[in-house]
Amino acid sequence: MDFTGFIFSSMSQDLNNLREMFKALNKSCFILGASGETGKVLLREIVQSRIFTKVTLIGRRKLTFEDAARENVSQEVVDFEKLDEYASAFQGHDVGFCCLGTTKAKAGEGQVEAAIEELNFDRYSIFRPGVLMCDRQESRPMEWMARKLLVPVASLFPTAITTPVLVLVKAMLNNVILPSENKMELFHNKHIHELSKLGETET
Known part of the structure; x- marks a missing residue:
């Protein structure tokens, strides 16, 4: 999918209206x-924006939150090795977000994504960001050093090889709001950066 600056500019003008219309759909x-x-x-932005009336976290264990706003979020515990036995956890939702790690050890070589595709959603989007810029709690020393070395690159060439996590999340949420006739959408790093800026007020 090849987006041009003109297309993104046109979309940006209507995004705020689309966001309010999306909220009204519950x-x-x-x-x-x-x-x-x-x-x-992603969870923080969804809770703050209130674009969804119901949010369910699906994972291997229940999470605890200090923020009272997140206490109303529902949680479902599943066994990813037997995902077909937990189909009910995914049912009854309009939108699904998969933010699992991309390493083979953590993501099960794409097995989870494949299982979600089998649920036959009307539309699904794949995001391929650059190096995610964040203070990862479990970073290996080399990963931590690599991100620090990439900070100057990210400052000079923000769309080259890095993606701040917030930029990725904003792109994901903006994409949900935008209507599309495509069953599958693929966004690379440059498009992710452009998509994240839609609806922002220029100063």
């Missing part, structure tokens, strides 16, 4: 991977 969503860096930011 949509629900689930989040896979809410304990990770991307999932945490």
